[in-house]
Amino acid sequence: MSKHDEARRAFLVGTAIGAGAAASVALVPGALAQHQPPQPAPANTTVPDHGDHSGGGYGAWLNGEESAAIAAFAERLMPGEPGKPGATDAGVLNYIDLALAGAYADQRDFYRRGIAQLDAYCRKTQNAPFAQLPAARQDEVIAALEQDKAEGFSWPSAQAFFNTVRTHTIEGMFADPVYGGNKDFAGWRLVGFPGAHPAFSPADMESKEAFVGGALIGLQAQAPSRRT
Amino acid sequence: MATEKTDVVIVGVGAVGGILAAELGKAGMKVIGLERGPRLKTSDFAPLDELRYFQRQDLRPDVKRQPVTWRANANSRATPIQSLSYGNQAGGGTVHYGSVSWRFHEDDFRVRSQTIERYGANAIPEDSSVIDWPLSYAQLEPYYDRAEYELGVSGKAGNLQGRRIEGGNVFEAPRRRDYPLPALQVDQAGVNFEAAAKKLGYHPFSTPRAIISQAYKGRPACTYCGFCQGFGCHVAAKSSILVTALPDADATGNFKLITGAMCYRVNSDNSGRVTGVSYYGPDGSADNTIEAEIVVVAPFIYDAVRLLLLSKTTKFPNGLANSRGHLGKHIMAHIGARAFAAFDDRHVNIYMGPSAQKHTIDDFNADNFDHGGLGFIRGAQISAGPAGLEGGPIGTAMNMPPPPGVPRWGARYRDFFAKYYTRHLAMTGQTENLPYADQTIDLDPDIRDAWGLPAPRMTYDWRRPNETKRIEFINAKLLEIGRAMGATHVWRSPSSPGSPGSHHQGGARMGSDPSNSVVNRYGQTWDIPNLFVIGSSNFPTSSGFNPTLTIQALAYMSADAMVNRYRKNPGPLI
Numbered sequence: 001m002s003k004h005d006e007a008r009r010a011f012l013v014g015t016a017i018g019a020g021a022a023a024s025v026a027l028v029p030g031a032l033a034q035h036q037p038p039q040p041a042p043a044n045t046t047v048p049d050h051g052d053h054s055g056g057g058y059g060a061w062l063n064g065e066e067s068a069a070i071a072a073f074a075e076r077l078m079p080g081e082p083g084k085p086g087a088t089d090a091g092v093l094n095y096i097d098l099a100l101a102g103a104y105a106d107q108r109d110f111y112r113r114g115i116a117q118l119d120a121y122c123r124k125t126q127n128a129p130f131a132q133l134p135a136a137r138q139d140e141v142i143a144a145l146e147q148d149k150a151e152g153f154s155w156p157s158a159q160a161f162f163n164t165v166r167t168h169t170i171e172g173m174f175a176d177p178v179y180g181g182n183k184d185f186a187g188w189r190l191v192g193f194p195g196a197h198p199a200f201s202p203a204d205m206e207s208k209e210a211f212v213g214g215a216l217i218g219l220q221a222q223a224p225s226r227r228t
Numbered sequence: 229m230a231t232e233k234t235d236v237v238i239v240g241v242g243a244v245g246g247i248l249a250a251e252l253g254k255a256g257m258k259v260i261g262l263e264r265g266p267r268l269k270t271s272d273f274a275p276l277d278e279l280r281y282f283q284r285q286d287l288r289p290d291v292k293r294q295p296v297t298w299r300a301n302a303n304s305r306a307t308p309i310q311s312l313s314y315g316n317q318a319g320g321g322t323v324h325y326g327s328v329s330w331r332f333h334e335d336d337f338r339v340r341s342q343t344i345e346r347y348g349a350n351a352i353p354e355d356s357s358v359i360d361w362p363l364s365y366a367q368l369e370p371y372y373d374r375a376e377y378e379l380g381v382s383g384k385a386g387n388l389q390g391r392r393i394e395g396g397n398v399f400e401a402p403r404r405r406d407y408p409l410p411a412l413q414v415d416q417a418g419v420n421f422e423a424a425a426k427k428l429g430y431h432p433f434s435t436p437r438a439i440i441s442q443a444y445k446g447r448p449a450c451t452y453c454g455f456c457q458g459f460g461c462h463v464a465a466k467s468s469i470l471v472t473a474l475p476d477a478d479a480t481g482n483f484k485l486i487t488g489a490m491c492y493r494v495n496s497d498n499s500g501r502v503t504g505v506s507y508y509g510p511d512g513s514a515d516n517t518i519e520a521e522i523v524v525v526a527p528f529i530y531d532a533v534r535l536l537l538l539s540k541t542t543k544f545p546n547g548l549a550n551s552r553g554h555l556g557k558h559i560m561a562h563i564g565a566r567a568f569a570a571f572d573d574r575h576v577n578i579y580m581g582p583s584a585q586k587h588t589i590d591d592f593n594a595d596n597f598d599h600g601g602l603g604f605i606r607g608a609q610i611s612a613g614p615a616g617l618e619g620g621p622i623g624t625a626m627n628m629p630p631p632p633g634v635p636r637w638g639a640r641y642r643d644f645f646a647k648y649y650t651r652h653l654a655m656t657g658q659t660e661n662l663p664y665a666d667q668t669i670d671l672d673p674d675i676r677d678a679w680g681l682p683a684p685r686m687t688y689d690w691r692r693p694n695e696t697k698r699i700e701f702i703n704a705k706l707l708e709i710g711r712a713m714g715a716t717h718v719w720r721s722p723s724s725p726g727s728p729g730s731h732h733q734g735g736a737r738m739g740s741d742p743s744n745s746v747v748n749r750y751g752q753t754w755d756i757p758n759l760f761v762i763g764s765s766n767f768p769t770s771s772g773f774n775p776t777l778t779i780q781a782l783a784y785m786s787a788d789a790m791v792n793r794y795r796k797n798p799g800p801l802i
Contacts, residue, residue: 076637076638077637077638077641078637078641078642079638079639079642081639084642084643084646086642103284106292139638142637146636146637166636166637167626170622170625170626171279171283171622173621174278174620174621174622174625175278175279175283175622176277176278176279179279187621188621190642190646191621191645191646191649191650192646192649192650193579193620193621193649193650194579196275196276196277196453196455197453198276198451198453198462198463199451199452199453200451200452200453200454200580200581201452202413204452204577204580205413205414205415205416205452205580205581206416207416207575207577208416208574208575209575210575210577210650211575211577211580211650219275219276219277222274222275222276
C-alpha cells in the first residue's frame, strides 16, 4: 500500500461521519440544499460497489436500472481503454449517484425523467433499454440526443439531458476523489493534472516539459493541515 | 424591531463598500455596512477544490435563492441566468475574482468626443446612447495611484510621466510612478503569447494584477498555485478587500459590519432626502432600520438598480434617482471572443500561475488602432490564459470546445483532452460593447428571490452591427497570434447567441448633465444629494479592460469628496 493510499484510508476512517452529513443534506429539498456547501462524500469503499453495471445494485440514490443507464452513458462519453482510464474506471456513476443524494438533490427529477425518456426512446427505436445496447448503438443514441433529434423527449429535452450528463461525467472524471469519482486520481492521471499543489517554483513555471514535481495532491492530503 | 443611527450606511461591502468604510472611518465618521453574505477568513479558503469553488461556485451568489433573469429583447420572456459572477460576501467580487487591475485609457473617458474628432459623428451607431465620462483620466489618476498602493497591485509601468517603457503597456495613460510591486512571474501561457505577439509587431506585457509578487503590508507573496479565479486566496496574496480595506476599516473603531443582512428599501421623506435603509436580518426579521445622514448604495449593478426601483414612494413614483428615467438603462457587457492554441512540441501546464487574463496586448483596445474603414468603433483587450480563466481540468473541459472535426465526447474527445490539457492555452478578446438605451435592468414581473423580492431582470443582446464586426475582427487577431505561436492546432470558440456576457456595467451612469445621467462624478445622485450610488453601475462606457481598479479609484475619489467637502457643506457636490 502506497503512502498515499494510507493517507486516503486514514481520511476515510476519520470522515465516516461525512456520509451522515451528506445524507442529511439529501433530505433538504431544492434551493436550500443547493446553498449548502458541498459535503465531503465517502469514496467507493463506503457505499455499495457500482463495479457491476448490469443493473440490480442499489447506490445512494439511483436505482439499479437507472444506475445501469447512467454508467453505460458515462462510459460512452469517456470510454476506457488499457492505459486510458474511462468513466467506469474513475467511478463517475458513484460521483453522480452521491451528488444526487446530496448537492444535486434538486436535479433528481431531471435525472429520473431523463433516464425514463432515454430508455423509452431506446426501446422504441432499438427494442432494448440503453444499457443493453451494443456500444455502437449507444453512440448513435447519444449523438441523436446531442443534436436534439431523439423523439419522445419533453422535459428534460434530449439535448439538455445529454449536456447535463456530459457535464456531470466531466465532474466525476476530474473532481477531487472525495466526491466519489476520479477514483485513485484516474482522471487526473489521464490528462496529467498534478492536483492541488499549493505552490509552484520558478523552475516549474519556466519548464516546457510535463510537470513531474511530486505526488498527486488531493483534498485528503490537504486534510491534516486543515485540521490544525 | 431594531433601529440604529449612524453617519453613513453602506449597502454592499465589496470593492466600493470596503474602501468607503475604511476611508470614512479614518476620518471619524460612523459607518454601518450591510452585507448580504458572510464574512469569510483566509483560512476558509484552504481547500483547493475546483469542483466546490469554480464549478459549483461556492463563493458566488446562489442562482436559485438570488436569481437574476435575462432576456435578449423586450419581446421575449426572461429566464434565470445559470451562473452569476459577482460577489456574495464581505469583500464582494474581489474575494473570488481573477484580480486583473487596469487603469482605463485617456480616451476611455471620452469615447463620444474621441470618436467624433477622429472619425466623425457618423461613426457612432445611431442607436447608441454613448456619452463622455464627466471626468478625465488625469482627474482620476491620483486615485488610481492610491488604489494601487493601498491595495497592492503587481505590474510594470509602460508610461511613466509620458516616458514609454518597453515591457510595460506602452498604450497606457501616463502614471506618476511605477506599480508598488514588480510584475508577477510569467508562466508558459505568457511566454508563448509574448513570443508570438512580438513576432507580429505587437506589444505584449504581463497583465497587472492585484496579486502581490512580493511580501507587502504583512501579506506573503503569491505562490503561483493557480487557484485564483473563482477561489479565495489560501495565502492572502490576492489583494481582495477582505484582506486590505476591511481590516483597515475595523482598525478605525468607527465601522460596524452586519452580515446576512438583505437591504430591501432605501427610506426617504417628503423633503426629498433619504433617511436610511430597511433590511431583513440574518434571523429573518423584516423591520430592521438604520437611520443615516448619508446612504451609499454599493452592491453590484443588478442589486443597485433593483434597490432604487423598490424604494419608490409617492414623491418618487419611478424609484429613487430616476426622475429623468435613466435608472437601469444603458447596460453594457464584456463579450469574450475566444480561441485556442494546442501544441505537439511543448507543454504549457496551464494550471500553473495566477489565473485569469495572464498576459496581454493592448494594441487593439480602445482607440489604440485606426478604426477607419473597419465599420466599428472601440476594441478589446486581448489576453492569454486558461479557457475558463481558471486552469483546472473541469474548468478547461467545460470552456474549451474541441477543434472542428473532434467530437465533444467519446474516445476521440478523450484522446484530444488527454493529450492537450497540459499542452494548450486560450486567448480571450474582451470587447468594449457600447451602451444602448434599450439595454436595461428592471424588476422581473414573474420571478422572485428567497426574500420575496422581484428578481433583477436584464434585457440585453450584444448582437448589434458595431459589436458583431468588432468580435469578428478580434477573433481574426486571436487566430493570427495562435498561428504565430507555431501551434499544431488553432481554433476559435463559436460566439454564443445573444449571450448576456460578463462584467455588466451601467444602470446608474454618471454624466455632466442631469438630463442624460443618474449621478455626478462622485456617484452622488442628481435627485437626492445625500444618496450615493457607486460602482460599475456608474460607468458611461465599459472600456475593454476589467472594471475593478476603476471602481476602486472612484470609491477613493468619492470618499475624499465626502470627507473633505460634503461633510462641511452637505448638498450637491457639483
